Amino acid sequence: MKYAYYPGCSLSGTGLEYNISTQAVAPLLGIELCELPDWSCCGASSAHLQDHTLALALPARNAALGEEQGLSLAIPCAACLSRSKAAEHAVKTSEDMRAQIESLIDRPYQATYPVKSILEIFIDAGLDTLKENIIKPLTGLKVASYYGCLQARPTDFMDVDDPENPQTIDTIVAALGAEPVSWSHKTECCGNSHPIAYPEVGGPLVNRILEQAEKSGADCIVCACPMCLGNLDMRQKALGKKRGRPFNLPVFYFTQLMGLALNLRPKKLGLKKHFISPIPLLSKKDLLKRIKIKKVKNKPADTPVPASESTETPTPNPDNKKGGPA
Amino acid sequence: MNTVNITSTLAEAQRIRQDLKTKYDADVGKCYQCGKCSAGCPVAFAMDTPPHKVIQLAKLGLYDEMMECHSTWLCATCHTCSARCPREVHPSRIMEGLRIEARNQGSVKVRPLDIFHTKFMKLVGKRGRVYEMALMLGYNLSVGRPLKDAGFAPKMILNKKLSLFPHTTSKARKEVRKIHERYNRMSNTPHPDQTSGGDTP
Ligand code: SF4
Ligand code: SF4
Numbered sequence: 001m002k003y004a005y006y007p008g009c010s011l012s013g014t015g016l017e018y019n020i021s022t023q024a025v026a027p028l029l030g031i032e033l034c035e036l037p038d039w040s041c042c043g044a045s046s047a048h049l050q051d052h053t054l055a056l057a058l059p060a061r062n063a064a065l066g067e068e069q070g071l072s073l074a075i076p077c078a079a080c081l082s083r084s085k086a087a088e089h090a091v092k093t094s095e096d097m098r099a100q101i102e103s104l105i106d107r108p109y110q111a112t113y114p115v116k117s118i119l120e121i122f123i124d125a126g127l128d129t130l131k132e133n134i135i136k137p138l139t140g141l142k143v144a145s146y147y148g149c150l151q152a153r154p155t156d157f158m159d160v161d162d163p164e165n166p167q168t169i170d171t172i173v174a175a176l177g178a179e180p181v182s183w184s185h186k187t188e189c190c191g192n193s194h195p196i197a198y199p200e201v202g203g204p205l206v207n208r209i210l211e212q213a214e215k216s217g218a219d220c221i222v223c224a225c226p227m228c229l230g231n232l233d234m235r236q237k238a239l240g241k242k243r244g245r246p247f248n249l250p251v252f253y254f255t256q257l258m259g260l261a262l263n264l265r266p267k268k269l270g271l272k273k274h275f276i277s278p279i280p281l282l283s284k285k286d287l288l289k290r291i292k293i294k295k296v297k298n299k300p301a302d303t304p305v306p307a308s309e310s311t312e313t314p315t316p317n318p319d320n321k322k323g324g325p326a
Numbered sequence: 327m328n329t330v331n332i333t334s335t336l337a338e339a340q341r342i343r344q345d346l347k348t349k350y351d352a353d354v355g356k357c358y359q360c361g362k363c364s365a366g367c368p369v370a371f372a373m374d375t376p377p378h379k380v381i382q383l384a385k386l387g388l389y390d391e392m393m394e395c396h397s398t399w400l401c402a403t404c405h406t407c408s409a410r411c412p413r414e415v416h417p418s419r420i421m422e423g424l425r426i427e428a429r430n431q432g433s434v435k436v437r438p439l440d441i442f443h444t445k446f447m448k449l450v451g452k453r454g455r456v457y458e459m460a461l462m463l464g465y466n467l468s469v470g471r472p473l474k475d476a477g478f479a480p481k482m483i484l485n486k487k488l489s490l491f492p493h494t495t496s497k498a499r500k501e502v503r504k505i506h507e508r509y510n511r512m513s514n515t516p517h518p519d520q521t522s523g524g525d526t527p
Contacts, residue, residue, distance in 0.1 A: 009455050009456040009457075009458070010458075012493050013457075013458040014458060037495075037497075038495045038497040038498045038501070039455075039498060040450075040454040040455060040494075040498040040499075040501065040502045041450045041454065041455045041456050041502070043447070043450060044446065044456070045403065045443075046442075046443035046444075046446035046447050046450075047447060047450070048403070048422060049403070049422065049425060049426065049429075049443050050426065050429065050443060050444070050447055051426065051509070051513070052349050052350070052422075052423075052426065053509070053513075054505075054506075054509050057505055057509070058450070058502070058505065061501065061502070061505065100512075103508065103512075104505050104508050104509055104512070105501075105505060106501075106504065106505075106508070149402075149403075149404040149405055149406070152409075153404070153405035153406065153408070153409045154405045154408055154409065154418070155405075155408070155409050163409050164409075187406075188368060189368045189369075189402050189404035189406065191368075191402055192402040192403060192404070193439075193442055193443075194369075194402055194439070196442065196462075196475065197438050197439050197441075197442035197443075198400075198436065198438050198439050200372070201369060201372045201400060204371070205368055205369075205402075208368075275481070
């Protein structure tokens with residue numbers, strides 16, 4: 001399946017590891033991502049606080065570019081996704097708004113090709129396909145799936161399974177062989193840009209989420225949004241200091257965990273780019289080493305393969321020469 | 327308690343209620359003040375007027391009170407209130423609409439937040455894409471805390487997570503500038519921040 005890949009601004013900067021891990025994992029599951037040429041900023045969490053119509057026109061431009069190519073947008077960032085879905089919803093429900101948007105972007109936009117989150121795309125590709133490709137199950141890793149606001153709400157255009165207790169990330173986590181924990185703060189707000197722009201209010205919001213994840217017994221948090229990850233990862237050290245007891249909860253993008261289970265090199269997944277390093281946790285759980293896979297016709301008996309069906313699986317990674325963590 | 331001149335504020339209040347209906351499909355008239363929106367609001371602890379009271383202000387037509395409250399500025403747009411409201415009042419949309427109205431009236435109640443979002447939009451208008459280094463620098467200088475979060479920078483630059491150079495394409499930049507130009511012509515009230523140029527590095 002082919003998509004117009006819309007990385008959005010964060011994924012070239014603070015969300016770099018989401019970008020590289022998404023692009024590394026997608027082809028292994030038969031998903032083709034072609035970056036949308038000349039994409040522009042969706043206005044993120046700022047435009048809609050300044051003008052309703054402009055905030056719909058900015059993401060509509062990108063979806064219209066995708067439409068010209070006959071492709072749906074594939075969007076990793078939850079904020080970009082939310083704004084793009086808002087534009088799609090507006091165009092579908094109001095002729096008047098569609099006309100305004102089209103005249104602002106100076107392009108036709110009919111919302112013919114639904115914008116999709118990368119999460120939805122991976123789920124649509126089939127959990128069975130994912131399971132078949134797993135070489136290194138993430139056994140023993142307890143994961144708190146964090147959806148934040150924008151994967152779960154607004155409910156009128158985010159078709160989410162359950163806005164109070166969504167399961168999509170959890171099903172992926174479980175398919176990878178890890179253990180999703182049940183916890184209370186899956187969809188609580190991390191404060192959006194407040195932790196940067198107004199830490200007096202943003203700090204306590206991040207703190208609550210970290211404390212609840214800790215209480216749930218999770219080893220780590222997994223999310224699908226660069227803003228959520230930025231808040232939970234970057235602020236953790238300072239918040240730990242403030243409460244007098246450090247937090248130690250590495251925060252992953254779900255695509256990084258997928259990549260680990262698919263036996264990709266940590267370097268290809270950006271695992272060393274986090275503020276709270278996940279490396280000690282992953283070595284403790286023995287999840288960092290790459291599994292060496294020899295061709296089946298050689299000596300299959302010597303091949304240290306964890307799951308029986310994996311023996312037949314050719315390594316999905318083209319640069320599987322060296323082995324071991326990068 | 328202040329005295330309220332109901333007649334003078336009523337016309338304004340009716341206009342904004344109509345605006346909320348047309349733009350946001352949100353009708354404050356449906357609210358029955360159950361308070362569920364405030365109960366689940368993650369930012370209520372910091373608000374001067376909890377969300378259900380903001381809705382009540384809009385219902386009663388107390389325009390000045392709506393424009394003066396800090397809550398619409400502190401709202402993190404998490405949409406929890408809208409997801410849970412039993413009357414489909416969509417409080418989050420109302421908070422957003424009232425904040426935009428207050429901003430257009432020059433009634434900015436939480437300055438750092440407004441500066442952040444204004445800087446962000448200025449960068450979008452100028453480059454078509456946001457370049458985080460410029461955003462953070464511009465924001466820090468404006469709020470007079472030049473070194474805020476600066477401790478994160480070295481590691482981020484090392485990890486290529488904070489690019490030292492902007493990334494965009496000329497087509498993206500040109501087309502987004504055009505969108506802003508058309509928008510300014512259409513709305514006839516250009517925000518100072520939506521003109522290209524500006525003081526962002
Ligand atoms: S939850 Fe809905 S009905 Fe209840 S007070 Fe809030 S806006 Fe009104
Ligand atoms: S959208 Fe705003 S008002 Fe509603 S719950 Fe979230 S922070 Fe509170």
